[in-house]
Amino acid sequence: MLVIFEGTSQVETTVRAVLSDILGLSADRVATFTADTPLFGALPELDSMAVASVLTELEDRLGILIEDDEIDGEMLETFGALVQFAAGKALV
Amino acid sequence: MTGLRFDTYDWNGGCEAMLRFGPESGPIVIAALPLFEEANRTRQFTCTILRALADHGIGSILPDFPGTGESLVATVDAKLSEQRRAYSELTQQLGAHSYAFSIRSGALLDTDADLTGRWHLAPQTGADLIRDLERTRAAAGKSDRGDEYAGNRLFPEMLAELRDAVPCQDGRYRVVRLGTDPRAAHATYAGSPLWRRSEPGSDIALAQQLAADIAHWIASCEG
Numbered sequence: 001m002l003v004i005f006e007g008t009s010q011v012e013t014t015v016r017a018v019l020s021d022i023l024g025l026s027a028d029r030v031a032t033f034t035a036d037t038p039l040f041g042a043l044p045e046l047d048s049m050a051v052a053s054v055l056t057e058l059e060d061r062l063g064i065l066i067e068d069d070e071i072d073g074e075m076l077e078t079f080g081a082l083v084q085f086a087a088g089k090a091l092v
Numbered sequence: 093m094t095g096l097r098f099d100t101y102d103w104n105g106g107c108e109a110m111l112r113f114g115p116e117s118g119p120i121v122i123a124a125l126p127l128f129e130e131a132n133r134t135r136q137f138t139c140t141i142l143r144a145l146a147d148h149g150i151g152s153i154l155p156d157f158p159g160t161g162e163s164l165v166a167t168v169d170a171k172l173s174e175q176r177r178a179y180s181e182l183t184q185q186l187g188a189h190s191y192a193f194s195i196r197s198g199a200l201l202d203t204d205a206d207l208t209g210r211w212h213l214a215p216q217t218g219a220d221l222i223r224d225l226e227r228t229r230a231a232a233g234k235s236d237r238g239d240e241y242a243g244n245r246l247f248p249e250m251l252a253e254l255r256d257a258v259p260c261q262d263g264r265y266r267v268v269r270l271g272t273d274p275r276a277a278h279a280t281y282a283g284s285p286l287w288r289r290s291e292p293g294s295d296i297a298l299a300q301q302l303a304a305d306i307a308h309w310i311a312s313c314e315g
Contacts, residue, residue, distance in 0.1 A: 017272065021284040021288075022284075022288050023289075024290075024291050024293075047290075048231040049228060049231065049290060050290060052224070052227045052228040052231040053228075053288040053289070053290075056223075056224055056227060056288070057285060057288055060273060060274075060275075061272050061273070061274065063274055068226075068227065068230055071230075071231075
């Protein structure tokens with residue numbers, strides 16, 4: 001499994017698991033995601049309802065709180081961006 | 093008669109439908125689905141658990157509450173206080189040892205009932221439910237559409253009641269969560285949060301494990 005950021009492998013594993021569990025993607029498929037893999041707009045499963053579910057599930061599993069005004073297209077653009085956002089919250 | 097039956101119950105504000113599974117004698121489990129969209133996502137899973145409970149010799153009921161399922165009360169007129177009253181009156185009518193099996197925000201409905209015990213799966217507070225609803229509404233770009241939440245129109249009174257509602261942990265209480273949920277629990281099981289999936293399907297292995305947990309817990313409460 002590719003580690004995108006030093007010290008964030010646990011967060012990365014959690015983000016992968018959440019995408020698999022919430023979007024119903026196979027673990028094999030999610031395992032191929034790299035930092036550059038596009039998410040929002042590229043995965044038909046990730047519609048606006050699913051975005052809300054993914055973020056809320058990330059909050060629960062990582063024990064973080066995501067404010068609504070922090071949610072923008074950028075953090076969901078790629079797998080790497082989402083891991084970086086979650087790690088920035090979880091590893092503070 | 094232990095197959096699936098359709099039945100109804102009366103409460104002070106009307107009549108609601110309910111499904112019955114398993115024997116009608118002995119302890120009885122009352123299942124409460126989560127409120128709103130999560131109810132659709134967990135209904136099949138819940139029925140799988142209730143069928144498995146019947147295999148353990150335990151009867152159960154999956155009732156509608158005012159404003160849910162096939163209820164004649166519209167969602168916009170639903171009130172938590174009335175759903176709790178309907179739950180309590182149903183429990184009284186059963187007259188047996190009744191046990192709550194409540195999922196997510198369904199755990200907000202069993203609060204006032206005279207139950208022998210409460211078993212909660214990943215219970216959710218009213219504040220967290222409202223947060224989910226508001227986030228879903230914001231994600232859909234409908235924050236200017238007044239009282240519509242994720243396709244449901246809600247009465248302001250319902251929102252006010254939900255805001256401070258927390259699951260009741262009085263008496264014999266057992267909380268079970270998925271292994272991915274870090275919050276405190278009496279037991280955890282591996283599985284996906286079907287209530288957050290738009291194509292949830294069911295999880296038969298998890299349903300059987302949860303039914304076995306409920307059956308074992310009821311046996312210890314009765315013993």
